[in-house]
Structures are given as C-alpha cells and as structure tokens.
Amino acid sequence: MFSRKWIAAAALGSLLLAGQAMAQDKKVIAVSIPAADHGWTAGVVYHAQQAAKEINAAFPGVEVVVKTSPSAAEQVSALEDLSASRKLDALVILPYSSEELTQPVKAIKDAGTFITVVDRGLTDSSIQDLYLAGDNIAVGANTAKFMIDKLGGKGDLVVLRGIPTVIDDERIKGFQDTIKGTGLKVLDIQYAHWNSDEAFKLMQDYLAKYPHIDAVWANDDDMLLGVLEAVKQSGRTDIKLALGGNGMKDIVKKVIDGDAMTPVETPYPPSMIKTAIYMTVANLVGQAPVRGTVKLNAPLITQANAKEYYFPDSPF
C-alpha cells in the first residue's frame, strides 16, 4: 500500500514537473502597445487581445502576453518588466513614440529577441526584423478615385486635415495627386486635429462660407462624425458625399447599411496588430520566414466587402 501511494505520488510529481517544463518551453511573444487613449488605439488593444486569445488557443506551445502603456515612459518601463521576468522569444511593438522607444527595443533585440514593429517605425530601422504598416498615400488616393468616379469627374470639395504629421501629409498628398488634372476643386483645406468637435466647428465654417459644396473629405472617421453632425444640423442638401478614413465600426456600419452620403470607407486598420502577431507566430512556430516589410493596402470598403472590416464587439 505504501509503495502504491509512493508510486502515485512519484507519478504526480513527474506530471507536475512535465507541466512546468512545458510552461517553460512555451515560446513567449510579448505585445507592447499604447493604452486605449483614443478610438484607434482602443481598436489596437481590442485586436491584440483577440489575437492573443486565438493564438493561445490554437498553439499550445506559444504564449502571447499583451501589455498596454499610457505613455512612452511607461512603455519603456513595461519593456523592462516584460524582459526582466522571462526570456522573450519575440516582441511585437507599436511604439508610443519612435525616439524614446528605439534604445529600449534595441536592448531587447540584443538579448536575442525577434522584433516586430507595427505602424510607427523606430529611428533605427536596422533593429526591426519585421516591419508592418498601412499605406496612408493609398488612403487618400483611393478615396479621391472614388470621388472622381462618383461625382462624374467634377465638383467642389472641402477637406479637413488632422494633426501636422507624416500620416496626415501622406493622406493629403495621395488625395491631391489623384484629383490633379480632374474637375474636382478643393475650395478649402484646414486642420481640425483628428478631433470630432473641432471638425464640427470647421465644417460649420465651411458651410457658412461656401453656398455650394459637392463633397467633403474628412480624412479620418472621428472628424467625419463631426462633419456629418454639422451637415445634418445645417439642413443643407447640396452635399452628396462625406467620406472619412480608418475603418471605425460606426462608419463601416454606414457602408454596410448603404448610407447615401457615406457609401464607402478606406481602412487604416488597428487590426494590423493582429496581422503582426500572426506573422510572428508563423516564424516562431513554423520557422516561416517573415523578416522583411509588409505594406498593407487601403482597398476601398464598399457594401460588397464591408463585413470583412466590421468588428461589432470592438470599441473602434
């Protein structure tokens, strides 16, 4: 009886040891992202958590750990914490700012961790193994193409800009280069800082100033919400199109519902964090080569394909 108990205890011990060994053998992917400080980053957090859930369920040998940080300084501390407590096989990072995160990420890379950078590049691109981002020029260009087509090649437009950044510059450049030489004319273009309230006020100014406007390009979905409210309150009927950009679920829902004023959308999807996580897993689990660069297109979201871009449970 004693011996049988002992064997059972020994067997249990082996199981526990095996369990621990397995936990230690798991490949760890840390995902470091900004906290949900506005709609788009809230989407990033949602999709990172979804990816972790899906990957952890699908691959028993992998553990995806998601950590959000409300500032660049806190993201630097988070990286120290994540890498102090265990060896990271991979780090997927959307840096809060390029300057402050470059050296801390380099330190993790130097310890032998695979580095995937999403959206905002580091100041030293040699640190990243994989870089993945959207295409802001295409966001502007594809929106412009649709407007040219829909308005029959001519019309009076007003445009809203975001915050002066490379992102905003590229979107505007893609748009302006595409309408060049057509009958589409930009009556006015001003900054509203990716802010719904500012966009509402700016659109009210535009409406007061221009008795005829065919279309508005809000360049961003938060700003589009302000624009739509201003148009609605004005009671004006001359405005045929008001388009945004980014893939906010409220706007994608309009596209699904066949909204007349906002029949299309262009994505700069926060779900790109998920693509980066899946690709990093492909490298760790399947030894698939992923070192390189991914440039995501910004295909027009129409009623036909909108469901692919719609996440009713996401905050964004």
Place this chain on the structure above:
Amino acid sequence: MFSRKWIAAAALGSLLLAGQAMAQDKKVIAVSIPAADHGWTAGVVYHAQQAAKEINAAFPGVEVVVKTSPSAAEQVSALEDLSASRKLDALVILPYSSEELTQPVKAIKDAGTFITVVDRGLTDSSIQDLYLAGDNIAVGANTAKFMIDKLGGKGDLVVLRGIPTVIDDERIKGFQDTIKGTGLKVLDIQYAHWNSDEAFKLMQDYLAKYPHIDAVWANDDDMLLGVLEAVKQSGRTDIKLALGGNGMKDIVKKVIDGDAMTPVETPYPPSMIKTAIYMTVANLVGQAPVRGTVKLNAPLITQANAKEYYFPDSPF
C-alpha cells in the same frame, strides 16, 4: 422506452448533422504549387505540406489543401478541379508561369476567392489580394557586403550566372552595385544555368584561366555544389570564399558547422510559401488585414542564426 430510443436517435441525428455542418463550414484554403521538379520547388512542396499539417491541427475551422502540378497546363487544370468541387475561400498560388495562370486565377478571384500570390507575379497584379516574394537584389548585395568585409576590401573574384531572367539580373545587379568603388574585381562572369554540372565545368575553366582567385560567387546553391567540387579536385589553395544563395540545407549545414570556405549563406527561402499560408489563415480566421505586399529580406545566414534556416527533413 420507444420515446427514449427515439430521443436518443434524434440526438444522434443532430450530432451527425452538426458534424456535417461543421465540415461544410470549414474555410478551405487551396494551395497550388509547381511539382518538385528541382531542389527549390521540392522545398516549396515540403513547406506547403508542413504548413497544411500545422494549420489543420491548430485551427479546426480551416482546411488547407495542397495540390502540386508538373506544368503550367496541369496547374490550370488543377485550379479548375479545385474550384469545381467546392467553394474556395482562399487560393495561395505560386504560378508555374505568369502568362498562362493569370486568366485562370482571375476566374477564381471573380467567384469571390481571396488570392495570395507567391514569388512569381501574375501579369495583372490587380488580381492578387496579397503578394509575397523575396528580395533578389538583397541576395546579391548582402553577399557582396560580406565579401568586401571578409576580404578586407580587395580581391579577385569569379561569378556564375543562372538562367537569363529577372531573378538572375537582380541578384547580379545587387552584387555589382555593392562592390562598385571597392577593390573587389570581377575577373569573369558567365552563365551556368543554375545547373550543378555546368557550374562544375565553368569553374574548371575559371581555374584553368586564372592562376589567382580570391573568391567565387556562385549566386545559387546548386551551382555552388559544382563549384566546390571543381575547387576540391583542383587542389588549389588560393580560393578563400565560395558562396551561393537560396538556403539549400546542405549549404546551411556547412554554415552551422563553421565551414571555412562557405561560412555564410543568403536565403531565398522556399518556406516563403508557409508565410503566405499563415497570413492567409490570419485573414480567414482572425479577420486580420493582409491585403498588400510582403517583401522578405535576405539577411545573411551566419553560424549564429543558421538554425532558423535549417530544415533537416526537407529535401532542400
């Protein structure tokens, strides 16, 4: 008793129906690739089958089906067969030839299938949703950088070319642009058509013609095998480096073993088919955005990282 039996039978019936419904609900990813007609494509077949095994085990809702074809005409028939018997949610294709496969792939796209194209592009790039390829310029450039460094910035080289194609042109361009302005001098450069025997003979010619050679760039691993044999048979000791390209397992093994003449390798990995399959799964399973372009780097494979590129069970 009768009623209990009936309930049990009804329950079993529901289970069977549920099982059938699940099988029908599986998202199908067809993978269409050339048959294993030489080393590199044999690697493609191996990695596609590995990916199918891994994905089918990890994601119960997905079925990856791999089909190999020994010619462009047979790949066209294979596509017809694959899409006739069931709805394809996605097609991952490495086209045998661009011209013959473009229209058949377009027909599948038009039926609503997601299209991932690997390595060889179609003649109409608007058909693909995702395009993934390696970087042949980097294969040449990164090899050249290593040679410049290893030979101290000067030396006499001989180079072998493959088959006159864009692939070969890009590799050679990457190499020649990088050595420009250094003390590395190409004594001779001739075609050996990615063939081991031809490379053996060409290298014998080079050895007869040039009494002093510091390094050989074979540009491809099949050709490198011929070159190494010719050098070995000659008994010459002036040749310090003989490098290839592609990531053949025999050459990666040399790197792992610290071979003096072939201490590094550059990948153009057949395992890129696996990356394409994982990314397509990310889109189908996780709604992750993958429409766009992936350009894989050709980082130098050294003794430090060679295990990541080594597949002892692969034919290549």
